[in-house]
Amino acid sequence: MIARFDYHVPASLDEACALKKEYGNTGIVVAGGSDVYAKMHLGDHLYDHVIDIKKIEDMQGIRWSETEGLSLGAAVTHHEIERHPVIKERYDVLVQGVRTIGSLQVRNRGTIGGNICTAAPSADGIGPLLVLDASCVIHGLGGERTVPLKDFFTGPKQTVLADDEVLVRVTVPTPAPSYGGAYFKYGRRNAMEIALLGISVYLEVADDGKTCSAMRIALGTSAPIPIRAQKTEAYYIGKDLSDRQVVEAASSIILEDASPRNSWRADGEFRRSLLKLLVPRTVRTAYGALTRE
Amino acid sequence: MSEYTVIGKPALRKDSHDKVTGSAQFCADITLTGMLHGAVLRSKVPHGIIKSIDVSAAKEAEGVRAVVTGEEVPYRLGRSIMDQTFLAIDKVRHEGEPIALVAADTLEQAYAAVRMIKVDIEPLPAVNDVLEAMKPESALVHDRLEDYWHVDTIRPVNGTNIYDHFTLRKGDVDKAFAEADVIVENEYDCAILHHAAIENHLAIAKVDGSGKITVWSPAQSPYYIRGELSRALKVPENKIRVIVPPIGGGFGGKLEARAEQLAIALAMKTHGRPVKVAFSREEDFLAGTVRAGVHFKMRTAARKDGKILAVESTNWWDSGAYSTISPTVTLKANVILAGPYEVDNVKMDGYCVATNKQLGTAQRGFGVAEASYAHEQQMDAVAKALGMDPYELRMKNVMVDGCKGHTGEKMFAVGIKECLKEAAEGLGWEGHPTSWITEDGKIRGRGLGTFMKFTGTPSYTSATIKLNFDGSAVVSYSTTELGQGVGIVIPQIVAEELGIPLELISTVQVDTDHTPLDKTTTSSRATYHLGNATIKAAEDARRQICQWVAFKWKTPVERIEFKKGGIIVQLDEQGKPTGKQARMDELAKNGLIKNGEPILGYGSYETTNIWHKPDPETYQTERLTAMWFFGANAAEVEIDPDTAKIRVVKVVAAHDIGKTLNPLGCLQQVEGGVIMGIGNTLLEEFIHRDGYLMNGNMVDFKIPTSMDSDVEIEMRLIESSPHPEGPYGAKGIGEPAMCATQSAVASAVAHALGVPVVHVPIKGEHILAACRKRLEEANDR
Structure with missing residues (x-):
C-alpha cells in the first residue's frame, strides 16, 4: 500500500523545476510511474511529494x-x-x-x-x-x-x-543511410524481465561492405552505470566484419571495458562468460542487419 | 458410439464467462456493512527474540478500532504439529512473520498505524540451510519441539530441527546392492518455490454476539480450515462458519490458514464489525506458503540386463519456520521415490526439517514432481552406465497389474506402461538420437519422465442434488473450484445420471453451514471421490423420482423404470413398456414432478474401509490408497549454447486417466500443468541470503509469462486401465498434469548436454560450461 503523499501536476517546465527544487529529497519526479509507484507500493514511506510531469x-x-x-x-x-x-x-x-x-x-x-x-x-x-x-x-x-x-x-x-x-x-542524430544495429537482452524470462545483460551495437562499414568504419557498443548491467565499450569499439575499427574469427576475437578485450558484478540475480563470472560470447554475437547480428542501398 | 451422452464430451466450465469478463466477485471484491480493514506488522528479520512491542501510538491513531499483539491470541495452529501461533510471541522465526495487527476504518489508516508500532527484536543467527539445520551444532528454530502437540503418525525428534523422520523399508537393500552389476549414486537439489496464485491470501472475519465466527475465505478446503480454527481456538466447529467466494487459484497454498486467523484475531475485538485482512503480493511471498526445497541423496542398484534391484535415498525437505502439512509432503514423495517401477528392495529416509524460511506446504503434487525428477535422473544415469536406451530401461522396469508396490501392496489399474509408450511415440522416440546439434548451431535433447502418486486416504465427501419443479437441478458439495473444473465435471455426472440437460444444472457456493461435509480439495481427489458421491446422490434422486411417478401414475413402483438418458417408462405386469413414458429433459413441459414431494438426492463416499494403516517403520501395508495415478511426459528441448537458455520445444503428456469425463477440462489441466512444470524447472526459485528473501516479488520471482509458454503440448489420455472403483472408471488429473514435466525436461537437458542435471531450476550458470563442451565435441567430430 502506498503511503500518503501530495500530488503535484505542474503545467510548465519552470513550475516543475521549482517544485523539484523546493521538495528536494522529499519529492520525486514521476511520469509513467512504472519505476516510482512500483517502489512506493512496497509500503515504506519514501516521498512526501510526487511531481507528475506528464502534462507538460x-x-x-x-x-x-x-x-x-x-x-x-x-x-x-x-x-x-x-x-x-x-x-x-x-x-x-x-x-x-x-x-x-x-x-x-x-x-x-x-x-x-x-x-x-x-x-x-x-x-x-x-x-x-x-x-x-x-x-x-x-x-x-x-x-x-x-x-x-x-x-x-x-x-x-x-x-x-x-x-x-x-x-x-x-x-x-540521423544515423548513416547504411548502418547495422542490434540490441541483445539476456534475461531469464522473455517478458517482464530486468536485463542481466544488455548489449547494443551500432556499426557502419566502408564501401567494400565489410571493413568496419564506425562501431559503437553500449553495455547494460555490466558496470555501475550504462557504459560504452570503448576499447572493444576501437578494436573493431578497420576490421573485416565478415570474418567470424575476427569478430569473435573481441571476446578477449571486452572485459577491459566491462566489470559485471556478483549479485543474487546472477553470478559475476557467469555474466563475464556471457559477455565474451554475446558481444561478438550481437556485432554479427548488427552486421547481418546492415541496411544496404 | 459412446455408451454415455454427456460423460466423455468436452464441456465448457460454468464459471468461464464470469471469470473471463471479470464479473466474478472474489473475496477481495466483498465489502460488508461496517467492515474494517486490517494491516499486519511483520518481522523484518528471519530469526530473533522479541524484546518489546510498543503499540501505544498505534492505538491512539486516527480511525484505529483494534490493535492485537501475540500474547492476546496465544492460539496454536498446525495440521501435523501445533507449532504456530497466530502472531509471534517472544520469538520470530521467519522474515514476514506477523507480530501485531491493526484494524481501522480505512486501509490507509490501518497501514499508517502499523508504521507507528515500535518493535525491538534481537536478531539470532538464521537457520538458513537444510543440511546445516541437521548438524548437532545448528541453532534451533523451535527450542522445544516436544512441547507441541503432534499427530501420532509423525515422529518429531526432540532437540533437533527435525519435524518428522519418515521411513520406508522393503526387501533387503544391502543384499541387493552387494549383488548389483551397476550402482549409480547422485545428489539432487530442488529450490524453494512459491505457489504464486493470482489471488493473494486474504480473509474477512466477523464474530457475532453469540460468539459465532464467520469467515469469508478462498479456502481450498473450508472444512479443513474450520477444523484447524476450531482446534486452535477451542471453539466447537458449529461455532465457526467458512464461506468460500470464487477462488483465484490455490495450487495447494490455500490449504493452510494464513489470513483467516489474523482476521479472526482482530474481529474478536471489534464488537461485531467484520474485518478484512488482505495480503499484498510482497506479504504473500514472505508469509503465504511455499513448496519446500529438497536435497536428495539417491542410490540405485541395477543388474546388467537393466533390472532395477534396489533404490535407496535419504532426503531433507526445507520446510521452513512452521511445519504445516509438510510432513505429509515428505511422506508422499518418499513413498514413490523409487518411481513407477517394480523394485523389490527400497529404503527411504525422509527428513522434514525446520529452517528460518517461509512455510513449506502442499503444492500441486505433494513432493511428487521433485521426487520424479530425482528418480528419473537416476534412471537416465543407470541407462547411461549400462549403455541402454533410456526408454527401454524404463519399459523393462515399469509396474504392471498385480505387481508388488513400494508399500508392499498388490497394485491394480496400473497404466504406466501404456503412458510411457504413448509419450515416447508422440515424440518419435524410436531410432531418434537423444542429443544433436541443429543446423543453426543449437543443442537439442530429448528426455522422458514418469511418475506415480497416490491420493490421500482415508477420506470422505458428500453431495446433494435438489430437483426444482421446472426440471432444473442444483448440486451441492463442499469441494471447491480451484480451476480444476469440479464445477463442470460434477454437473456432467448429474446430467448423465438423471438425463437433465447440462445447462439446467447449477452448483452452489461452498459454505460450511450449508453445503455437505467434505474432507478437502487436494490430492486430485474430486472427480473420483465426489464423482462417486454424486452418482450415489443421483441414484437416490432417481429412487425418489420413481416413487413419486409411481404414485402419480397409480402404478406399483416396481413397474416404473428409469432408463438411461432420463426416460421414465411405465411397465405392464409382464415387464413390457405400456407406452406411457416421460422424459427428464422435458420436466418443465410435462410437469411430472411439479408440486409433488420435493426431491433431494443424497450421496456420500468414504474410503476408511479400503484403507489399511501402514506399519510406521516400514510403511508396508495391504492397501494404502483409494487410487494411484500414473503418467509419463516426453520432452524435447533446445539450448542456445551462447546463452545457455533452454527452450522447451515440445512436451507429450500421457496420463493414465482411467476414463476421460471432460476432455476439454483435461486439456486445460495438462496445458496448465506442463507450463507450470516448465516454470518450476527452468525459472522459479526463492533466493535467500542469511534467511532474508531477495526476490519476493513478481519481477524477480519468475513464473512463466505467455512469452515463455511457447511450447507444443500434445496430450494423450490413456483409458486402458480404468479404475474399478472410480466413477465410470475415472482417476484424477489435477496434480498429475504437472508431475512428470520437471523430470522430462530435466532428462532432455541432461541428454542434450551429456551431464546429469543436479539442480532445479536449471539456470544458465549451471550449464553454460557443459554447453560449450558439448559444442566443442560436436565440432571435433
Missing part, C-alpha cells in the same frame, strides 16, 4: 526531420516509440531495446525520460540511445543545456541533473 507540453511528442534528426519528449511512452513508423525504419535498434521493457501494459505507461532518469544500469532504453549518440536536453530554473547521454550518468542511479533540473527531450 514541452515533454510531449516525437519529432523528426532528416536534417534535425529525432527528438523524443521525455514523457513519450515506450509503446509510442515502438510503433512510430520513422523510428521503426531508421532507428530500429531503439525499437529493439524498448520493446523488451516489461510488458505491453508497462510500455504503455513507462516513458523514455523515466527510463533514463531512473538511471538503472539495466535500462533497455538507454543502451540503444547511447550507440545512436543521443543527447539530453535539460531544463533548469537558470535555463537550458544539452548533455551527451554518455555523460549523463554520474554513478549508480545518479545523473547530472541538478536539484532544479528536469530532462525535457532526448535528441538523436
